[in-house]
Amino acid sequence: MTVAVIIVAAGRGTRAGGAQPKQWQMLAGKPVLAHTVAAFASMERIVVVLHPEDMARGVALFGGTVTLCAGGGSRDASVRNALEMLEGSGVSKVLIHDGARPFVSPEVIDGVLKALETAPAAAPALPVSDALWTGAEGQVTGTQDRSGLWRAQTPQGFDFDAILSAHRAHPGGAADDVEVARAAGLSVAITRGSEDNFKITYPEDFARAERQLGGKMDIRLGHGYDVHAFEPGDHVILCGVKVPHSATLRGHSDADVGMHALTDAIYGALAEGDIGRHFPPSDPQWKGAASEIFLDHAVKLAETRGFRIGNVDVTLICERPKIGPHALEMASALARIMGMEPGRISVKATTSERLGFTGREEGIAAIATATLIKE
Ligand SMILES: Nc1ccn([C@@H]2O[C@H](COP(=O)(O)OP(=O)(O)OP(=O)(O)O)[C@@H](O)[C@H]2O)c(=O)n1
Numbered sequence: 001m002t003v004a005v006i007i008v009a010a011g012r013g014t015r016a017g018g019a020q021p022k023q024w025q026m027l028a029g030k031p032v033l034a035h036t037v038a039a040f041a042s043m044e045r046i047v048v049v050l051h052p053e054d055m056a057r058g059v060a061l062f063g064g065t066v067t068l069c070a071g072g073g074s075r076d077a078s079v080r081n082a083l084e085m086l087e088g089s090g091v092s093k094v095l096i097h098d099g100a101r102p103f104v105s106p107e108v109i110d111g112v113l114k115a116l117e118t119a120p121a122a123a124p125a126l127p128v129s130d131a132l133w134t135g136a137e138g139q140v141t142g143t144q145d146r147s148g149l150w151r152a153q154t155p156q157g158f159d160f161d162a163i164l165s166a167h168r169a170h171p172g173g174a175a176d177d178v179e180v181a182r183a184a185g186l187s188v189a190i191t192r193g194s195e196d197n198f199k200i201t202y203p204e205d206f207a208r209a210e211r212q213l214g215g216k217m218d219i220r221l222g223h224g225y226d227v228h229a230f231e232p233g234d235h236v237i238l239c240g241v242k243v244p245h246s247a248t249l250r251g252h253s254d255a256d257v258g259m260h261a262l263t264d265a266i267y268g269a270l271a272e273g274d275i276g277r278h279f280p281p282s283d284p285q286w287k288g289a290a291s292e293i294f295l296d297h298a299v300k301l302a303e304t305r306g307f308r309i310g311n312v313d314v315t316l317i318c319e320r321p322k323i324g325p326h327a328l329e330m331a332s333a334l335a336r337i338m339g340m341e342p343g344r345i346s347v348k349a350t351t352s353e354r355l356g357f358t359g360r361e362e363g364i365a366a367i368a369t370a371t372l373i374k375e
C-alpha cells in the first residue's frame with residue numbers, strides 16, 4: 001500500500017499564546033513542527049499543511065523534503081485541502097496528524113498502520129482514567145460514568161478514497177477525522193495511544209514538552225546592556241523606582257534603562273532576541289509604557305519554557321542620581337514583578353570616573369546578567 005501522512009499545522013494556536021503560533025515556537029532548539037515532521041521521517045510522502053502566511057517559512061525549514069499545502073479556516077478545511085491535493089497520486093492509505101503533537105512514537109504510528117491492514121480506519125486513544133464530574137459555578141453537580149470513554153489522539157489513519165469522500169460529504173465543524181469518517185458510516189478501530197503523545201494546546205504544555213525532551217539540568221546565563229540619553233525633566237525611573245533628578249531619560253517607553261537591560265538578559269538566556277523583537281518600538285501601543293510589562297513578559301516566557309530564574313544582577317552606570325540610597329527599593333520592586341526572593345536580586349551602581357558619555361552625564365547605561373535553571 002502507498003501511505004501518505006498529512007500533518008496539519010495551519011492553526012493559529014490561540015490557546016497556547018506566544019509571539020508566534022505554537023507550531024513555530026522553539027522546543028529544544030528547533031520549531032515544534034520540525035520535531036513532528038521528523039517523527040514521520042521514514043515515510044515516503046509527507047504533506048505539511050500551513051497557514052498561507054507561513055508558506056515561505058515552511059520552504060525555509062523543510063526545503064523540498066515535504067510537500068506543502070495551504071490550509072483553510074478550520075482543522076477539517078485544512079485536512080480537506082491536503083486530501084484534494086493528494087487525489088490521483090496513487091496514495092491508498094493516509095495518516096492525518098496534528099502538527100502540535102511532536103512526541104508521536106514509532107509504536108503509535110505502527111499501531112495505526114498495522115490496524116489499517118484490516119480496517120478502513122484506525123486511530124490511537126487512551127482510556128479515561130480519572131473520575132468524571134459535571135460541574136457548574138465552581139461546584140460539582142454530578143458524576144459521570146467513565147466506562148467506554150476514550151481520549152482521542154492522532155495520527156488517525158484511513159483508506160484514502162473513503163476519507164476523501166467522507167470529507168466531501170461532511171458539512172464541517174468536526175473535532176477530528178474520526179468524526180468525519182464515522183459520519184460517513186466508516187467503522188474505526190481503536191489502537192494504543194501514549195501519554196507522551198499529547199497535543200501542545202496551552203502555554204504550560206511547553207514546559208511539559210521541554211521536560212519530556214530534556215531530562216537533564218539546563219543552566220543558562222544571559223546578559224543585557226542598554227543606554228538612554230537624558231533630556232529636560234525632573235525624575236528618572238530606574239528598576240521600577242521613581243528617583244527625583246535634574247533631568248529625565250528619553251525613550252519610547254518609560255526609559256527604565258535598568259529594567260530593559262535585565263529584560264534583555266532573560267531573553268538572551270532563552271535565545272529569544274531582545275525587547276525590540278517582542279515589543280517593536282514602531283508599535284505606538286508601547287509609547288510611554290511601564291517597562292514592568294516587558295520584564296513580566298520575559299519572566300513568563302522563561303516559566304513557559306520550564307525555567308526558573310536563579311539570580312539576577314543589575315549594574316547602573318551613572319554619575320548622578322546617586323543609586324545607593326534607592327538600591328534596596330529597586331531590588332524589592334524587581335522582586336515583586338518577577339515573583340522572586342529579594343535575596344536573589346542585586347542592584348548596584350558605579351560611575352565611569354567622569355569618562356565617556358555617562359561621565360559627562362549625557363545619559364545612563366545599565367548592564368545585567370540573569371541565570372535561568374531548568375531541573
Ligand atoms: N485552521 C486550522 C486549525 C487547526 N489546524 C491544526 O490542527 C491541529 C490541532 O488543532 P488545535 O490544537 O486546535 O490548534 P490551533 O487551532 O492552532 O489552536 P487554537 O484552537 O488554540 O487556536 C494543529 O496542529 C493545528 O495547526 C489547521 O491545520 N488548520
Ligand SMILES: C[C@](O)(CO)[C@H](O)COP(=O)(O)O
Binds near residue numbers: 151154175201
Ligand atoms: C484532533 C484532535 O487532536 C484529537 O484529539 C482534537 O480533536 C483537536 O481538538 P481541538 O479542540 O482542536 O484542540
